[in-house]
Amino acid sequence: MSDRVNLPHLPHLLHQMIRIRQFEEKAAELYSSGKFRGFLHLYIGEEAIAAGVMPSLNADDAVVSTYREHGHALARGVSMNSIMAEMYGKVEGCSHGRGGSMHLFDISRKFYGGNAIVAGGLPLAVGMALAMKLRPSSQMGPSTSLAACLFGDGAVAEGAFHESLNLAALWRLPVLFLCENNFYAMGTALHRHQAETDLALKAKGYRIAAHKIDGMDVDAVEKATREAVCKIREGQGPQFLELQTYRFRPHSMFDPDLYRDKSEIEKWRAHDPIVSYSTILKKQGVLDDAQIEHLEAKVREEVQGAVAFAESGTFEPVEMLTRDVYTLEASK
Amino acid sequence: MTYREALRLGLLKALESDPRVFLMGEDVGAYGGAYAVSKGLYERFGPERIRDTPLSENAFVGAGIGAAMMGMRPIVEVMTINFALLALDQLVHNAATLRHMSGGQISVPLVMRTTSGAGRQLAAQHSHSFEGWFAHIPGIKILAPASVEDAYGMLEFALYDPDPVLIVEYASLFNLEGHLPEKAIPPVNQALVRRAGSSITLVTYGAMVIKALTAAEELASEGISTEVIDLRSLRPLDMATIVTSLTKTHRAVIVDEGWKSGSLAAEIMARIMEEGFYELDAPVERVCTLEVPIPYPRHLEEAAIPQPETIKAAIRRVVAHHV
Numbered sequence: 001m002s003d004r005v006n007l008p009h010l011p012h013l014l015h016q017m018i019r020i021r022q023f024e025e026k027a028a029e030l031y032s033s034g035k036f037r038g039f040l041h042l043y044i045g046e047e048a049i050a051a052g053v054m055p056s057l058n059a060d061d062a063v064v065s066t067y068r069e070h071g072h073a074l075a076r077g078v079s080m081n082s083i084m085a086e087m088y089g090k091v092e093g094c095s096h097g098r099g100g101s102m103h104l105f106d107i108s109r110k111f112y113g114g115n116a117i118v119a120g121g122l123p124l125a126v127g128m129a130l131a132m133k134l135r136p137s138s139q140m141g142p143s144t145s146l147a148a149c150l151f152g153d154g155a156v157a158e159g160a161f162h163e164s165l166n167l168a169a170l171w172r173l174p175v176l177f178l179c180e181n182n183f184y185a186m187g188t189a190l191h192r193h194q195a196e197t198d199l200a201l202k203a204k205g206y207r208i209a210a211h212k213i214d215g216m217d218v219d220a221v222e223k224a225t226r227e228a229v230c231k232i233r234e235g236q237g238p239q240f241l242e243l244q245t246y247r248f249r250p251h252s253m254f255d256p257d258l259y260r261d262k263s264e265i266e267k268w269r270a271h272d273p274i275v276s277y278s279t280i281l282k283k284q285g286v287l288d289d290a291q292i293e294h295l296e297a298k299v300r301e302e303v304q305g306a307v308a309f310a311e312s313g314t315f316e317p318v319e320m321l322t323r324d325v326y327t328l329e330a331s332k
Numbered sequence: 333m334t335y336r337e338a339l340r341l342g343l344l345k346a347l348e349s350d351p352r353v354f355l356m357g358e359d360v361g362a363y364g365g366a367y368a369v370s371k372g373l374y375e376r377f378g379p380e381r382i383r384d385t386p387l388s389e390n391a392f393v394g395a396g397i398g399a400a401m402m403g404m405r406p407i408v409e410v411m412t413i414n415f416a417l418l419a420l421d422q423l424v425h426n427a428a429t430l431r432h433m434s435g436g437q438i439s440v441p442l443v444m445r446t447t448s449g450a451g452r453q454l455a456a457q458h459s460h461s462f463e464g465w466f467a468h469i470p471g472i473k474i475l476a477p478a479s480v481e482d483a484y485g486m487l488e489f490a491l492y493d494p495d496p497v498l499i500v501e502y503a504s505l506f507n508l509e510g511h512l513p514e515k516a517i518p519p520v521n522q523a524l525v526r527r528a529g530s531s532i533t534l535v536t537y538g539a540m541v542i543k544a545l546t547a548a549e550e551l552a553s554e555g556i557s558t559e560v561i562d563l564r565s566l567r568p569l570d571m572a573t574i575v576t577s578l579t580k581t582h583r584a585v586i587v588d589e590g591w592k593s594g595s596l597a598a599e600i601m602a603r604i605m606e607e608g609f610y611e612l613d614a615p616v617e618r619v620c621t622l623e624v625p626i627p628y629p630r631h632l633e634e635a636a637i638p639q640p641e642t643i644k645a646a647i648r649r650v651v652a653h654h655v
């Protein structure tokens with residue numbers, strides 16, 4: 001993934017988490033100053049999942065995500081420049097400015113969005129995995145590819161979730177279901193929307209191997225993903241990870257965050273995945289404070305570069321508006 | 333050769349000629365298809381390519397989209413257009429949008445087949461015609477085969493198309509007799525004049541084409557020469573063929589099995605206003621399904637949907653109209 005700042009001496013997982021955190025903090029700032037509009041769903045607090053999941057995926061695997069996907073896209077290797085430009089709605093954006101924050105697409109990274117219909121991505125991932133299983137491998141790449149699908153705890157209430165898990169299990173498809181359980185669907189707490197709050201158990205009900213993972217611990221996420229991916233590639237069928245996490249920020253920039261106690265947020269902040277992992281790395285003697293500061297400074301440069309790239313980008317001419325509704329213009 | 337057999341032959345040819353093609357849907361395999369369209373294909377191509385699905389319309393249509401994005405050529409069958417409403421989310425939010433929303437990066441070469449239409453006393457949850465709703469959506473195309481030729485030939489066009497295509501088949505036409513096309517059928521985005529005439533243009537599609545032709549034949553003895561246009565493609569609409577006919581007849585009736593309010597017939601009428609207004613010698617009329625849920629008893633069902641008699645009455649009124 002070419003544009004990644006090349007810091008081979010510094011741990012990759014920490015680097016990715018810092019990239020996501022800084023990108024998002026900058027995005028919030030830019031949004032507040034009116035640089036771009038629309039919905040903005042921040043991932044701050046949940047970075048360990050994106051950073052921990054992506055290293056186990058190959059370039060041939062497909063990734064399907066949600067509207068809270070900046071972190072997923074960054075960790076997958078979609079360039080920060082193109083993501084920032086997309087936030088600005090510029091043609092240089094990864095979706096040519098058509099999608100905005102919620103609809104990041106980059107097929108060169110096999111990053112298939114950016115789906116803002118809750119649970120809307122699950123059926124797609126199932127179909128992609130079906131294609132991987134069916135397609136003549138000589139023709140279109142190795143058959144050990146998988147489709148990784150990220151979604152929130154809110155998605156578990158949708159019919160599409162249940163239909164998709166059943167299909168994937170029934171047909172033993174190479175799907176990695178990654179449930180980011182941040183304990184809230186907008187303002188509705190998990191126990192207020194699920195009679196059974198053990199989400200891994202639901203997957204087991206479809207005979208899918210499932211594990212609950214501490215999603216604030218990047219090492220744990222990385223290890224669990226690596227193992228699940230390995231099982232899928234061995235042909236053991238779909239795997240499900242319930243990654244327990246917390247979003248430190250409101251659901252979106254419009255959310256006054258009235259439904260949860262400040263003390264609850266503080267309790268989770270004490271488990272900040274970046275702080276925790278930095279502490280571990282320091283304790284292990286892998287990094288010292290100066291090196292971490294250096295890393296942060298590098299990322300700050302990358303973020304500034306992305307802002308400059310986006311600012312200097314161009315808006316798509318209105319004459320192009322009706323392009324790409326169909327492949328052939330004559331189809332209209 | 334029936335319409336049903338033609339559909340089956342079309343499927344057979346597609347499965348034989350392209351390893352990327354597979355058929356998926358409820359009871360398409362072991363059962364042989366709810367309307368026996370795919371009968372025998374499961375035995376011939378096996379359960380991987382003739383794939384029975386659970387009752388999960390949203391997920392298996394979505395899975396078809398995902399598989400199409402990955403280079404396969406799925407043919408997804410939804411038993412009837414009524415059940416296709418359970419898959420609207422995937423069709424509208426993914427199949428129809430992914431290309432534009434991704435800035436042109438993604439193609440969804442999905443073919444979805446379904447059946448539509450009333451006339452078999454199946455009452456209010458199995459008889460409605462929702463083609464007009466689907467035709468509202470930019471990003472998908474809709475084909476409505478109304479002949480044995482099109483039942484056979486349209487699938488190949490749809491599979492060749494890089495974008496999502498919905499083929500709406502008509503339950504009441506499954507036993508229609510006809511012949512396989514001798515050469516390739518005309519491009520599917522072209523409407524066809526099924527019967528030439530000079531007094532009035534009758535625009536219709538799907539199962540109503542047959543009723544329109546019946547009405548036209550019967551009116552010939554009254555000295556009314558009716559030109560019948562089969563739209564074939566509901567999106568995009570071939571207005572050129574309609575307007576060309578109007579320059580000859582200057583009068584039109586539209587027959588649509590959907591409800592009148594917000595119908596495809598309304599869209600065609602509006603476009604005639606926009607593109608053919610000065611050709612008209614009389615107001616255009618529509619014959620649509622009455623605005624009621626389709627009822628069970630035969631006489632009420634018949635009264636609810638367009639019939640040759642109601643079509644003829646509309647034609648007579650429009651032909652008799654003088655400014």
Ligand SMILES: Cc1ncc(C[n+]2csc(CCOP(=O)(O)OP(=O)(O)O)c2C)c(N)n1
Pocket residue numbers: 068116117118151152153154155156182184185186251
């Ligand atoms: C089908 C659908 N219903 C409702 C919404 C509005 N909505 C957007 S996000 C959201 C909450 C989803 O929560 P969750 O899946 O837990 O993900 P999180 O936002 O916590 O990451 C809701 C209700 C939607 N986008 N799609």
